[in-house]
Amino acid sequence: MSNSELAMPAAISRQYSDWLRRERRDRLIVRTAQLAILVVCLILWEVLPRLQIINPLFTSYPSAIWPTFIDMLKATPQQASIQTHTLSTVFATIAGFTAAMIIGTAVAAALWWWNTLYRVLDPYLVVANAMPKTAFVPIFYIWLGATLSIYGMSLAISLFITVLMIYSGFQGVDPNKIKLAQSFGASKAQILRKVILPGSVPTLIAALKVNAGLSLVGVVVGEFESSNVGLGYLIQYGSQIFKMNIVMTAVTILAIVSSLMYLAIAALEKAVMRRR
Amino acid sequence: MPEAKDVFKVELRKVGLRYFGPDGETEALKDISIAVAPGEFVAVIGPSGCGKSTLLSLISGLVAPTEGAVLIDGKPVTGPNRKVGYMLQQDYLFEWRTILENALLGAEIQGLPMAKARERAAQLLTRYGLGQFLNHLPRQLSGGMRQRVALARTLCTQPDIVLLDEPFSALDSQTRLALADEITEILRREAKTVILITHDIGEAVSMAERVIVLSRRPGQVKSDHAIRFAAGNGGRPTTMVARDAPEFQDYFKTLWQELDIHIEQ
Numbered sequence: 152m153s154n155s156e157l158a159m160p161a162a163i164s165r166q167y168s169d170w171l172r173r174e175r176r177d178r179l180i181v182r183t184a185q186l187a188i189l190v191v192c193l194i195l196w197e198v199l200p201r202l203q204i205i206n207p208l209f210t211s212y213p214s215a216i217w218p219t220f221i222d223m224l225k226a227t228p229q230q231a232s233i234q235t236h237t238l239s240t241v242f243a244t245i246a247g248f249t250a251a252m253i254i255g256t257a258v259a260a261a262l263w264w265w266n267t268l269y270r271v272l273d274p275y276l277v278v279a280n281a282m283p284k285t286a287f288v289p290i291f292y293i294w295l296g297a298t299l300s301i302y303g304m305s306l307a308i309s310l311f312i313t314v315l316m317i318y319s320g321f322q323g324v325d326p327n328k329i330k331l332a333q334s335f336g337a338s339k340a341q342i343l344r345k346v347i348l349p350g351s352v353p354t355l356i357a358a359l360k361v362n363a364g365l366s367l368v369g370v371v372v373g374e375f376e377s378s379n380v381g382l383g384y385l386i387q388y389g390s391q392i393f394k395m396n397i398v399m400t401a402v403t404i405l406a407i408v409s410s411l412m413y414l415a416i417a418a419l420e421k422a423v424m425r426r427r
Numbered sequence: 428m429p430e431a432k433d434v435f436k437v438e439l440r441k442v443g444l445r446y447f448g449p450d451g452e453t454e455a456l457k458d459i460s461i462a463v464a465p466g467e468f469v470a471v472i473g474p475s476g477c478g479k480s481t482l483l484s485l486i487s488g489l490v491a492p493t494e495g496a497v498l499i500d501g502k503p504v505t506g507p508n509r510k511v512g513y514m515l516q517q518d519y520l521f522e523w524r525t526i527l528e529n530a531l532l533g534a535e536i537q538g539l540p541m542a543k544a545r546e547r548a549a550q551l552l553t554r555y556g557l558g559q560f561l562n563h564l565p566r567q568l569s570g571g572m573r574q575r576v577a578l579a580r581t582l583c584t585q586p587d588i589v590l591l592d593e594p595f596s597a598l599d600s601q602t603r604l605a606l607a608d609e610i611t612e613i614l615r616r617e618a619k620t621v622i623l624i625t626h627d628i629g630e631a632v633s634m635a636e637r638v639i640v641l642s643r644r645p646g647q648v649k650s651d652h653a654i655r656f657a658a659g660n661g662g663r664p665t666t667m668v669a670r671d672a673p674e675f676q677d678y679f680k681t682l683w684q685e686l687d688i689h690i691e692q
Binding site: 325327328330331332333334335336337341345346349350352 | 487489506507508509511512513515516517519521523524532533535536537584
């Protein structure tokens with residue numbers, strides 16, 4: 152121990168190197184614990200059904216998922232391939248939250264522009280946001296048909312919260328920044344473009360985070376009801392014919408898709424926030 | 428400039444302002460008449476809440492008076508005017524813009540030729556010692572540096588009139604003294620007409636050649652003092668010299684009493 156300390160460059164004090172080592176150790180503990188939780192869950196999921204402590208018919212097990220997954224890579228006359236299902240769900244989700252972001256920002260901007268409009272619509276927005284949108288799945292199916300109802304549900308579930316979040320972000324921009332722009336003679340459009348929108352970027356990212364998750368919920372729920380593609384459909388189909396392998400494979404892919412979406416948004420956030 | 432002697436740069440004629448709210452009307456300013464000559468440096472002091480800042484909102488055209496008229500170069504003010512630059516209490520730099528981009532905000536909004544504005548902004552920033560920070564972000568700068576960027580942003584649009592609303596109130600006392608000195612020098616050199624709002628009597632006396640005292644709400648002109656120093660040889664001494672001049676204490680005492688009377692009432 153003391154030997155390695157002597158070998159340290161003279162510029163780093165012993166206290167500092169101790170501190171660095173503690174930091175590294177803390178990071179390692181957190182990472183190890185995170186990994187351990189995952190591994191323990193997987194082991195329990197594998198072992199408990201195998202020991203017949205829980206019924207494997209209900210849960211399947213991790214080692215059964217991989218072969219199922221390989222199996223499902225090939226499309227059959229009755230069933231599309233797992234790639235098709237996954238892509239369908241991912242595409243609908245991306246379409247859903249992109250639409251929610253664009254429409255949500257536009258609506259929030261309109262509400263900012265016409266304050267009276269906001270005052271009129273405020274209670275409706277709050278109620279629309281609080282409504283359990285999944286209750287509309289059958290209605291959307293009737294109105295919009297099989298494919299469109301999935302997009303519709305994805306949008307419906309994420310749009311209202313997006314509008315509310317972005318609008319409150321607009322409201323949160325320092326009024327003195329607006330006053331400053333006005334003192335230079337800024338028009339309302341200039342205030343929106345140069346102050347409100349760039350000033351709300353952190354809010355936009357927060358909205359995107361919320362949105363991505365909600366859109367995925369909307370898509371999967373929509374697929375339960377109305378589709379013959381998508382991971383939501385697979386879950387529904389697998390449970391109806393009591394093939395838990397299929398259900399659990401779809402759920403696992405959903406977990407992976409969520410994680411990847413989270414990582415992508417975190418990377419975007421980091422890139423944008425570097426400017427601040 | 429063949430300007431008529433009686434045309435003031437800024438003139439308030441019997442200006443009154445009332446705010447309306449659900450609980451009733453509030454009279455912020457009452458019967459204010461002030462005339463400021465071109466190139467004059469005027470400070471306005473008064474107890475807090477007397478409507479001093481509102482005065483600047485009126486001159487900048489952000490708020491319209493409920494009574495009377497505000498004139499710039501003899502013409503009534505109807506909205507924000509390009510001749511007027513307004514420096515707020517804090518720098519309010521946009522954290523997503525670089526220093527240079529921040530200094531260009533006004534020029535951008537007013538649609539000035541950008542190549543020239545960019546040159547001017549870079550020049551101003553360099554003159555204020557920020558030459559190597561043009562592409563830095565506001566958070567990388569100290570409070571005093573940030574307020575200098577705000578000054579560059581104000582002057583980049585080349586206003587004749589500069590309104591200063593307690594521009595040093597967010598700074599620590601050393602930075603405050605140094606920056607007051609620096610900004611006064613800059614504004615005098617460029618022969619701007621300046622109206623400074625402050626609650627700091629020392630700041631008013633050392634920076635301005637005329638100090639107007641407002642009464643408590645509703646703000647009315649209580650008195651108007653010319654500030655002269657022997658040390659300047661006819662011109663104005665720097666703020667640092669002014670603070671050491673024998674007249675400084677007298678002016679300070681007079682103004683303090685003016686304010687005090689109204690606090691006692």
